[in-house]
Amino acid sequence: MKDNNIQIAIDGPASSGKSTIAKLLADKYHLVYVDTGAMYRTLTYLALKNKINIDDEQALTALLKEVNITFKRAKDGQDVFANGEKITKKIREHEVTNNVSVVSSFPNVRKELVRRQQALAKESGVVMDGRDIGTVVLPNADVKIFLIASVEERANRRYLENQKKGIETNFERLKEEIIARDDYDSNRKESPLKQAEDAICVDTTGLSITEVVNKCVELINKKIK
Numbered sequence: 001m002k003d004n005n006i007q008i009a010i011d012g013p014a015s016s017g018k019s020t021i022a023k024l025l026a027d028k029y030h031l032v033y034v035d036t037g038a039m040y041r042t043l044t045y046l047a048l049k050n051k052i053n054i055d056d057e058q059a060l061t062a063l064l065k066e067v068n069i070t071f072k073r074a075k076d077g078q079d080v081f082a083n084g085e086k087i088t089k090k091i092r093e094h095e096v097t098n099n100v101s102v103v104s105s106f107p108n109v110r111k112e113l114v115r116r117q118q119a120l121a122k123e124s125g126v127v128m129d130g131r132d133i134g135t136v137v138l139p140n141a142d143v144k145i146f147l148i149a150s151v152e153e154r155a156n157r158r159y160l161e162n163q164k165k166g167i168e169t170n171f172e173r174l175k176e177e178i179i180a181r182d183d184y185d186s187n188r189k190e191s192p193l194k195q196a197e198d199a200i201c202v203d204t205t206g207l208s209i210t211e212v213v214n215k216c217v218e219l220i221n222k223k224i225k
C-alpha cells in the first residue's frame with residue numbers, strides 16, 4: 001500500500017492528545033492532517049460572533065452553508081480559516097470550548113461536516129482526529145487509534161498549556177469542564193464518542209509525546225506494511 005493513500009483515524013475524549021499526536025503522525029507519513037474538532041469549533045465561534053442562538057439547529061446549518069473552512073500548514077501546527085479569515089486562536093477560546101458540544105450534537109450540522117470531512121479524505125491520504133472518525137467518518141480507515149488518558153492527566157496537560165500561554169486557569173474547574181464535555185460528547189444521540197470495534201486503544205497516561213508517537217508508529221507499521 002502506498003503510504004500517502006492511507007487513512008489514519010484518531011478518536012478519543014477531550015484533551016487526550018489527539019491533535020498533537022495526529023500532527024506528528026501526519027508529518028511522519030506525509031499525510032494531510034484534518035482536525036475535525038476545529039470544524040465544529042469554527043461553526044461555534046461564528047455562531048457566537050453573529051449572535052446566533054446555539055440551540056437553533058436550522059440557523060446553525062444555514063450559517064454553515066455560508067462558510068468555507070480551510071486548513072493551512074503552519075510552522076508549529078496548522079492554521080484554520082473561515083472564508084479566508086484566520087481564526088486559529090479564536091476557536092480555542094473558553095467560550096467556544098464551552099459551547100461546542102451543543103453545536104456538534106445537531107444531526108444536520110454533523111451531516112454537513114461529515115460530508116466535508118469525507119471529501120477531504122477522498123482528495124488525499126489523511127490523519128483525521130475527532131470523536132466519530134473510526135465509527136462514522138472513515139469506517140474503512142486503515143488504522144484506527146483510540147487515545148485515552150486519565151482526567152487528572154488531561155486536566156494537567158491543559159493547565160500547563162494554558163500556563164505557558166499566560167492564561168490563568170483554575171485546575172479543579174478545568175477538570176470539571178473536561179468531565180462535562182466528555183459526558184455530553186459520549187451520551188449524545190448522534191454519533192457519540194465511542195471506540196470503534198476495530199480501533200486500538202492507547203492509554204497515554206504517564207507517557208511522553210515521543211512514547212505515544214512511537215507506540216502509534218508501531219501499530220501503524222504493523223497494519224500498513
Ligand code: DC
Binds near residue numbers: 014015040041100132
Ligand atoms: O477535539 P476538540 O476538543 O477540538 O473538539 C471540539 C468538540 O467538537 C468536542 O467537544 C466534540 C466535537 N467533535 C465532534 O463531535 N466530532 C468530531 N469528529 C470532532 C469534534
